[in-house]
Amino acid sequence: MSRPLNFAVFGHPIAHSLSPQIHQAFARQFGIELQYRAIDAAPGEFADAVRRFFRDEDSRGANFTLPHKSAAFALADECTQAATRAGTANVITHLANGRLSAHNTDGAALVRDLTDRHDLDLRGHDALLLGAGGAARAAAWSLFDAGVQSLTIVNRSPEAADAIADAIGEPSRVHTRYWEDLANIGSFDLIVNATSAGTLGQSLSLPFSLLGSRATCYDLGYGKSAFGFVAWARAAGARYAYDGLGMLVEQAADAFELWHGKRPDTEPVYQSLRVQAS
Template sequence: MTPIDSAPARFALFGHPVAQSLSPQIHAAFARQLSIPLQYTAIDATAEAFADLLARFAAQGGGGANVTLPLKQQATALCGSLGDGARRSGAVNTLVRNDGGWHGENTDGRGLVRDLTERHRLDLRQRRTLLIGAGGAARGVAPALLDAGIGDLFVVNRTPERTDALADALGEPGRVHPRYMDDLKAMGEFDLIVHATSATRSGSLPSLPMSLIGTRATAVDLNYGDSAIPFLAWARAAGAHDAIDGLGMLVEQAAESFRLWHGRRPATDEVYAELRQRHALLITAD
């Protein structure tokens, strides 16, 4: 898609809750780096209010937006067109104003893969992978993980219907396998485990057997800060080779969104390092 030629007046993050989001700080840092004028705000939007608030934002000159929990799947229905990642995942995290409507993209997966392969120098190829969760966050990263060359992908979720729906949407029945939480003890070891639920935001973590962790396993939580602590503590106790939170993914997906809006991709390492130092224990993630 052709990027917007000039910076629109307004950008925003929609989600619920969003008060603790780092996205405004990240985009402000990108804008300073590239000398691009930017107004970026966080708008708290429940599922019931989202469509109306987005329409109001567009009427007031909004040119682009990020979408976080719990609105990523709902956002797809508000788009006139979808990019490949959004279409395959059924979830949108980036909106671009285009010919009076919204074009939906999903940059989460590209952000995750870039963080894992370039920042953490991991080889994802042929890794037997477990994805815990089947909501908007899980949907956003699954296609990119498959494209990055992982081996078989097993998806588990508390709600079997959502697990099956995600597996169907990914469309690779020989490679993508829906399973249920009760199956975990018999599933063997994994090389990559991605935690993509919001359960730890309320202080709970699904019961996970330590037998899931293989000898070279990487455990990734798409949350960061306090919300990532329970899963990463479990992974370290189980002997994971790498335990990685979602802060790097957050910065990288934001850079992809910024590129879609402004036609230029900012450098991310300095922004990531500053956030890591200043916000190590922030509670929420996008």
């Protein structure tokens, strides 16, 4: 009898991760037996931990969350366009030839959650992206590809925001502003929070003037890490304020499909997790 294949998510900390629960739920849809565990690896131990995991021939794939997405990208032997654009990876697949292939599903998952689950047509939107880390880079490319009318990127370190805009190379649609100017840059009908403030327990102190009428606000985090931004959005009068739970489920579905060749039904898993979180 063949042994179940091994998968994992690496992070630091990682005990809060819902990924094992999500992947087991997906596997049950197809009658697949697998092992999926959460591995806490400090940055200094990360590379050795990943190599040790993939030395097992039954270890076929892994996900990566904070603070390891850039390090995961650097470990890979080959990278997809999405990973290269973001400079980070949240998925690595162990290929049959022993090579590690990196992918980034964050941006596609964000857009799918907004458009498919929340019925938002991104075309024509003036979007504000807060943050310029790996998650923000993935989000920026996918929002641009999805047809937003304009994308303004604001980060506390302006050089990182400028690097994203320069990489996309469409100055008429994608540009940057200084964080100190947030109160004076106008209003937006889509605001995406890709900063790590919530995860670090910090507040953003954003001005209400950023919200246009009927604005949608979205935090890439979920649970407690998204609470502050979502509460601000509701207080500011946003028409919709979402956390990133749906994005989490969608990026997991992309990884599952890469590894198993089967596309899971994400909605029942999302609804189950939403009930647990309420």
